[in-house]
Amino acid sequence: MLKKIFVWFLLAVLGIALYASFGRAPFGENRVGPTDNPATVSAFYLKNSAEKLQTANSVTAIVVNFRGFDTLGEVTVLFLAATGLASILYRKEDEDEEGEHLPVRINLPASSIVRTGAKILFPLILLLGIYIFVHGHLTPGGGFQGGSVIATGFLLMFITYRRFGTNHKVMVWLESLSGLAFVLTGLYGLIKYGSFLQNTPDVGHLNDLVSGGLIPLIYIFIGIKVSTELTNVLDTLMNIKPKKR
């Protein structure tokens, strides 16, 4: 009882603190101030992403260019999480006791409506994901968003077809090579322009598909890496056998 009162008290304190800090800010309005004030960071980003980098999506310009090193760390975190999960749960097929090598996923097969729908939707979902990360510097979205959309497409196939499986070696190689390519792109900037992940000065024109220098290239690598990683995580999780109780 005392514990519960204490928890409610803490929650109330947290609520009051949150209200005191955010309650007075108007909902959905500009809280930073005028963006044309050149002293603010947001003005710097907005100005430079359009003028210097010729990147239409300023969020992508910040994530991949101005804060590119943080993104490398983010990708590393995702990679370590996937590797840890796989090292705990991955089991070789040889260790299976039963004769059949079918992954034991769902006891009942999916209905023909679901199977046909999945067959039609799967390429469309893949296409949407690829579109999102290829156009990361033009439209909202990017490598992480496109990668997770592609992973949902694979998820649809995993839960619909019992026999559907990805080629594990191809996925692991794609993941490793795209991660390596990201680092190599950073090293290219370090060697040629003197700073890690430095963008090329040859940035093209605003709103072109090939614009922003190395930004689309890096986001394509991130998209491939995130999609293969999340698919591998799902593949590992789907193939766990339920414990006999």
Next chain:
Amino acid sequence: MTTFILFLVVMGIILIAAALYAVIQKDLLYAVLATGVVSLVLSVFFYLLQAPDVAITEAAIGIALTTIIFIITIRNTTRDEDIYSEDLINRFKNKKDA
């Protein structure tokens, strides 16, 4: 405009109700589905707040991937919150005795 505000209010009520349901519900499968509903409404809100990239991420990860991962976990462990906790308590008691 008024219909839009009504829409927002209804979505907010659904969001809070689903979140409370996920906390209260003892059957973990229903609780996980309720968190999926929370993510669904949240992604609509992100879209309305002019953050379409966050909305895409929330839709893909929150609705699809997280829900499925929790469902796989439930399938491999147990579906009832109470039984699981009693089982755990018993296991700890047995360990102390031995």
